[in-house]
Amino acid sequence: MTTMTDALNTYRGGPDEHGHFGLFGGRYVAETLMPLILDLERAYNEAKADPEFQAELDSLNAHYSGRPSPLYFAERLTEHLGGAKIYFKRDELNHTGSHKINNCLGQIQLARRMGKTRIIAETGAGQHGVAVATVAARFGLPCEIYMGATDIERQKPNVFRMKLLGAKVNPVTSGSGTLKDAMNDALRDWVANVHDTFYIIGTVAGPHPYPAMVRDFQSVIGKETRAQMMEREGRLPDTLVACIGGGSNAMGLFHPFLDDRAVSIYGVEAGGYGIDVPNGHAASMTGGEPGVLHGNRTYLLQNDDGQILEGHSISAGLDYPGVGPEHSWLKDTGRVTYVAVTDKEALEAFQLCTRLEGIIPALEPSHALAYVRKLAPELPSDNLLVMNMCGRGDKDIFAVAEHLSMEM
Amino acid sequence: MTRIDQTFARLKAEGRGGLVTFITAGDPDYETSLSMLKGLPAAGADIVELGMPFSDPMADGPAIQASSLRALKAGQNMKKTLSMVREFRKENQATPIVLMGYYNPIYVYGVDRFVTDASEAGADGLIIVDMPPEEDEELRPAAAGKGLNFIRLATPTTDARRLPAVLANTSGFVYYVSIAGITGTAAPDISSVGAHVARIKAHTDLPIAIGFGVKTPEQVRELAALAEGVVVGSALVASIAETLDENGQATAETKPKLLGLVEYLSEALHQLAEPRRSRAAAA
Numbered sequence: 304m305t306t307m308t309d310a311l312n313t314y315r316g317g318p319d320e321h322g323h324f325g326l327f328g329g330r331y332v333a334e335t336l337m338p339l340i341l342d343l344e345r346a347y348n349e350a351k352a353d354p355e356f357q358a359e360l361d362s363l364n365a366h367y368s369g370r371p372s373p374l375y376f377a378e379r380l381t382e383h384l385g386g387a388k389i390y391f392k393r394d395e396l397n398h399t400g401s402h403k404i405n406n407c408l409g410q411i412q413l414a415r416r417m418g419k420t421r422i423i424a425e426t427g428a429g430q431h432g433v434a435v436a437t438v439a440a441r442f443g444l445p446c447e448i449y450m451g452a453t454d455i456e457r458q459k460p461n462v463f464r465m466k467l468l469g470a471k472v473n474p475v476t477s478g479s480g481t482l483k484d485a486m487n488d489a490l491r492d493w494v495a496n497v498h499d500t501f502y503i504i505g506t507v508a509g510p511h512p513y514p515a516m517v518r519d520f521q522s523v524i525g526k527e528t529r530a531q532m533m534e535r536e537g538r539l540p541d542t543l544v545a546c547i548g549g550g551s552n553a554m555g556l557f558h559p560f561l562d563d564r565a566v567s568i569y570g571v572e573a574g575g576y577g578i579d580v581p582n583g584h585a586a587s588m589t590g591g592e593p594g595v596l597h598g599n600r601t602y603l604l605q606n607d608d609g610q611i612l613e614g615h616s617i618s619a620g621l622d623y624p625g626v627g628p629e630h631s632w633l634k635d636t637g638r639v640t641y642v643a644v645t646d647k648e649a650l651e652a653f654q655l656c657t658r659l660e661g662i663i664p665a666l667e668p669s670h671a672l673a674y675v676r677k678l679a680p681e682l683p684s685d686n687l688l689v690m691n692m693c694g695r696g697d698k699d700i701f702a703v704a705e706h707l708s709m710e711m
Numbered sequence: 712m713t714r715i716d717q718t719f720a721r722l723k724a725e726g727r728g729g730l731v732t733f734i735t736a737g738d739p740d741y742e743t744s745l746s747m748l749k750g751l752p753a754a755g756a757d758i759v760e761l762g763m764p765f766s767d768p769m770a771d772g773p774a775i776q777a778s779s780l781r782a783l784k785a786g787q788n789m790k791k792t793l794s795m796v797r798e799f800r801k802e803n804q805a806t807p808i809v810l811m812g813y814y815n816p817i818y819v820y821g822v823d824r825f826v827t828d829a830s831e832a833g834a835d836g837l838i839i840v841d842m843p844p845e846e847d848e849e850l851r852p853a854a855a856g857k858g859l860n861f862i863r864l865a866t867p868t869t870d871a872r873r874l875p876a877v878l879a880n881t882s883g884f885v886y887y888v889s890i891a892g893i894t895g896t897a898a899p900d901i902s903s904v905g906a907h908v909a910r911i912k913a914h915t916d917l918p919i920a921i922g923f924g925v926k927t928p929e930q931v932r933e934l935a936a937l938a939e940g941v942v943v944g945s946a947l948v949a950s951i952a953e954t955l956d957e958n959g960q961a962t963a964e965t966k967p968k969l970l971g972l973v974e975y976l977s978e979a980l981h982q983l984a985e986p987r988r989s990r991a992a993a994a
């Protein structure tokens with residue numbers, strides 16, 4: 304097993320056998336869940352080593368989801384910003400409209416392999432919930448999705464999609480009724496239904512082995528990007544940019560490049576009303592402190608008594624007070640630079656992309672795009688920049704209309 | 712011998728199981744909570760579990776979630792929780808206090824500072840719900856160093872492979888979680904609890920307290936026949952909730968209702984204060 308001392312030579316060796324990325328990660332769960340998490344880890348390690356498992360996943364990715372997703376040269380945006388050559392990795396073109404399906408196809412295959420007959424999940428923006436409901440329908444498994452009552456209100460189209468797909472959507476009213484509370488309730492469901500239930504966590508968070516497993520399933524993004532960029536430009540990209548909610552789309556793009564030291568990597572958090580506004584943002588690394596929540600140690604939005612704050616972002620998918628533990632470790636090692644952009648900047652980028660490229664981005668990657676707007680003009684024109692266009696904005700048009708005071 | 716050890720020795724001599732009561736520190740407010748805490752031993756609590764409120768109590772059902780949020784809303788924090796322990800200890804030297812909660816507030820307070828302050832305040836043990844044996848190295852030895860018992864949870868899913876690891880380094884007592892689920896929801900199934908508890912007893916001489924889902928005197932009586940203690944939590948904090956006014960404030964009913972319920976439940980244990988065959992056999 305890899306230990307963290309290897310990190311001196313590689314940034315891709317984690318986690319250690321206990322699921323730790325340096326200080327971060329781990330398995331901080333109730334004893335009731337512990338045997339299950341150990342089971343899951345064994346099952347995942349076996350599956351990973353089984354060529355048939357990977358072949359089946361590759362086939363689903365290709366024929367069901369539509370992979371590989373294109374690497375698209377955003378010509379007009381590049382011209383407009385006047386700097387780096389900007390590419391979009393177009394995971395918004397996947398079936399269901401975001402990168403979330405990459406992980407769900409992997410986990411549902413594992414659930415079936417383990418003989419589990421019931422699927423549960425948490426969702427924020429509803430993109431993960433839709434992806435889970437989709438794979439549950441595809442494989443004929445009953446499925447319940449926990450979603451904060453606040454999020455149900457701001458992501459109605461996705462709620463309807465989940466219901467159409469046959470999922471039961473359970474509104475969560477505890478706490479602030481957003482993603483963290485949905486995750487609490489999903490964990491509570493799991494504890495009470497351990498015998499038959501598989502919990503499909505939607506991001507690189509939660510107890511070990513989830514952060515590593517979700518990362519592995521999402522790494523298809525970065526692996527494809529490597530190959531596509533080699534084909535297009537004959538070399539690796541210079542700069543990677545992705546938005547960070549829990550961090551799964553970002554980790555999927557970043558991980559295959561972590562040991563290519565010449566590649567500059569930026570993770571963009573949700574700065575909400577501004578990093579200086581108390582409890583007014585969802586930037587756990589830029590504006591939080593290490594703590595323990597949802598099974599792992601990571602940077603968290605919290606007060607000085609260790610109580611978790613609710614945070615705020617215009618984007619339901621980024622509105623989470625934590626972040627995957629591997630990102631926390633990459634932040635502390637300095638390998639990845641984490642920054643934040645505000646709601647307002649994201650909304651501007653959303654409009655810019657729509658007008659210039661004819662692509663309506665989700666509000667989540669609009670955050671990545673907002674940072675590209677600042678970064679690209681400072682880079683030379685031979686700098687190859689890849690931004691992860693991890694979701695499409697159909698789900699967000701109602702919310703955006705409201706923010707821009709536009710009539711629908 | 713810690714206060715917890717002494718308590719179980721006394722219960723054994725009396726030939727009865729102990730009542731372990733859970734309330735959340737600061738629910739519904741500091742003063743009322745402290746006053747109720749002080750009243751618990753006379754009402755029949757043999758051991759007091761004091762919840763350290765947390766914003767995200769993942770292993771708890773609606774009753775304890777609400778109680779935790781009430782306390783936080785009323786301004787409870789770790790300092791105040793420890794000060795409640797200190798105030799209680801000024802008047803009571805006999806009844807053990809076990810602090811129960813989640814790791815993050817302790818981590819943020821600082822592990823060394825926490826075990827020092829908790830021990831000086833007069834706490835006797837810790838139950839940290841989200842710290843399985845795999846992760847407790849960063850707290851358990853520090854707690855032991857200050858004479859605090861570290862009480863681990865065994866659950867219906869703790870299989871034979873894990874049980875020895877769970878029991879190793881547990882001290883004070885073993886908390887058997889009687890259902891696979893969250894607090895205050897399903898009622899425990901007595902026969903399956905009996906089988907699990909017997910399995911644990913084969914591996915340890917420590918006393919066992921059974922909790923999660925216990926509400927009635929009948930359950931208390933039945934479970935006490937299987938182990939050394941019975942934990943009641945959700946039922947107690949729910950009784951607090953019932954007495955609050957429309958603004959969530961304590962009323963004249965709050966304390967008497969809680970303590971009345973504790974008395975009522977504890978009578979179930981005193982009624983059967985005669986040596987029982989199952990206990991004698993186990994011991």
Ligand SMILES: Cc1ncc(COP(=O)(O)O)c(C=O)c1O
Nearest residue numbers: 430548549550551552620667694
């Ligand atoms: C399109 C999209 N991007 C990003 C996210 C944030 O998640 P993560 O950081 O795990 O990629 C979400 C979450 O719902 C999403 O729907």
